[in-house]
Amino acid sequence: MKSTIITLIFSLLCGQLSAQQDFSVVTGNVAAQSVNIKVIDTNYGTSSDNNGNFSLVLPKTDRQIGLLFSCVGYQDTLVSLVPQQDTIFIHFKMRETVYMLEAASVTAEKITKYRDYTYVMVDFEIVNDKFYILQRENKSLKDFRVLVTNMVFEPLDTMPLPDRIKPTNIFLDAANQCQILGQDTVYQIVEYFDKAFYGFPAEKSHYLNVMRKCVFMTDNYVYFRNVKSQGYSIEYYRVNPAKGIREKLFSSDDSYKLREIQRERDFHRRHRLTTTVGNQVFELGPETNEWENFVSMAWFHTKNAFLGHVGDTLIYFDHLNNRIETYNENMQLIRTCGISYPEKETFWRHTIYQDRAWGTFYTIFGTTLNEIDIKTGRTIPKINANNYLSQKMIINKGNLYSLKKRRDSGNTEISFIEKTKLN
Numbered sequence: 001m002k003s004t005i006i007t008l009i010f011s012l013l014c015g016q017l018s019a020q021q022d023f024s025v026v027t028g029n030v031a032a033q034s035v036n037i038k039v040i041d042t043n044y045g046t047s048s049d050n051n052g053n054f055s056l057v058l059p060k061t062d063r064q065i066g067l068l069f070s071c072v073g074y075q076d077t078l079v080s081l082v083p084q085q086d087t088i089f090i091h092f093k094m095r096e097t098v099y100m101l102e103a104a105s106v107t108a109e110k111i112t113k114y115r116d117y118t119y120v121m122v123d124f125e126i127v128n129d130k131f132y133i134l135q136r137e138n139k140s141l142k143d144f145r146v147l148v149t150n151m152v153f154e155p156l157d158t159m160p161l162p163d164r165i166k167p168t169n170i171f172l173d174a175a176n177q178c179q180i181l182g183q184d185t186v187y188q189i190v191e192y193f194d195k196a197f198y199g200f201p202a203e204k205s206h207y208l209n210v211m212r213k214c215v216f217m218t219d220n221y222v223y224f225r226n227v228k229s230q231g232y233s234i235e236y237y238r239v240n241p242a243k244g245i246r247e248k249l250f251s252s253d254d255s256y257k258l259r260e261i262q263r264e265r266d267f268h269r270r271h272r273l274t275t276t277v278g279n280q281v282f283e284l285g286p287e288t289n290e291w292e293n294f295v296s297m298a299w300f301h302t303k304n305a306f307l308g309h310v311g312d313t314l315i316y317f318d319h320l321n322n323r324i325e326t327y328n329e330n331m332q333l334i335r336t337c338g339i340s341y342p343e344k345e346t347f348w349r350h351t352i353y354q355d356r357a358w359g360t361f362y363t364i365f366g367t368t369l370n371e372i373d374i375k376t377g378r379t380i381p382k383i384n385a386n387n388y389l390s391q392k393m394i395i396n397k398g399n400l401y402s403l404k405k406r407r408d409s410g411n412t413e414i415s416f417i418e419k420t421k422l423n
Contacts, residue, residue, distance in 0.1 A: 130149065398421065
């Protein structure tokens with residue numbers, strides 16, 4: 001009965017959509033049941049039925065949209081399309097894969113996956129060639145600990161955390177210190193005779209207000225990043241602790257896009273289509289807040305600037321002006337080059353990753369991690385790295401470490417850290 005009602009509503013929707021010519025119906029089969037199909041960077045999506053069939057309604061646009069197909073036991077698949085036709089058919093077979101390994105093991109010669117079946121991995125950090133992994137006991141919502149391992153995931157120490165901390169994640173500050181973020185308090189992780197402890201509590205909101213602005217330190221300066229206009233305006237500045245002088249370095253203002261998002265949201269709210277089934281009126285397409293989120297990420301996402309450093313050399317990624325600038329610490333320009341990034345890549349977030357040990361820079365196009373040559377602006381494809389499914393990504397000593405989480409068919413949380421060699 002339920003499937004009949006869904007089919008009826010869908011048929012009415014299709015008729016209405018075809019008449020209005022404002023929406024595109026994406027339909028097809030993936031040869032697997034319960035496959036999650038999500039529109040990238042939105043909360044909008046659907047899933048396949050017992051026969052692998054699915055249907056999805058999208059607003060027509062001339063811009064590229066990404067659909068992410070994911071399911072436990074299968075490889076993730078990203079399909080790009082431009083929804084301009086009334087109906088789009090997608091047919092393919094999800095490819096099976098094996099996700100979980102009991103301990104650190106090597107697969108495909110380049111990938112290592114580590115999982116502890118007793119604990120869910122909440123967050124992790126890397127400091128001084130050690131992993132600090134925040135874990136929660138699998139069948140509990142309050143029993144947390146920090147596991148310390150070496151770089152091949154061999155346990156070195158465990159640090160149980162009391163219930164009162166209520167940890168949420170681990171934060172690495174600009175002083176290269178690991179902090180446990182609790183509900184209201186921050187605790188620093190310290191080591192004494194190779195034993196890990198937590199201490200030096202600080203009020204959380206004040207700590208984050210200060211430390212999240214601090215991006216890195218050199219021998220002479222502390223560098224800060226001030227974010228305004230919901231991330232569409234960024235200013236970099238530095239302070240000389242000895243002299244107490246604040247010096248503005250770079251600014252990137254992309255905030256005009258916020259007005260465009262506002263116009264799109266208001267237009268969507270005023271012109272949202274409806275259809276009537278019996279005595280009930282159904283609104284078509286995504287909710288207004290979902291549409292606002294979609295256009296902000298797909299059409300009007302900000303080109304975030306990024307400031308990194310290698311020793312005392314500053315590297316500024318000026319995405320608004322499509323260039324990379326390199327300075328010494330006296331702010332004398334060493335070199336500048338154009339950026340060869342694919343500006344038409346709809347879902348590129350202008351996100352820069354830096355190898356913490358070797359200083360090399362990377363970015364992701366689609367699902368491919370690319371190394372950036374800061375002297376020429378060229379990019380070199382390295383590996384497949386689906387950051388859409390990664391809770392956290394760290395690059396260290398030529399390896400990509402990703403924390404990934406899923407739920408299986410029994411709603412059990414599955415988590416693991418994946419290590420991938422970049423060379």
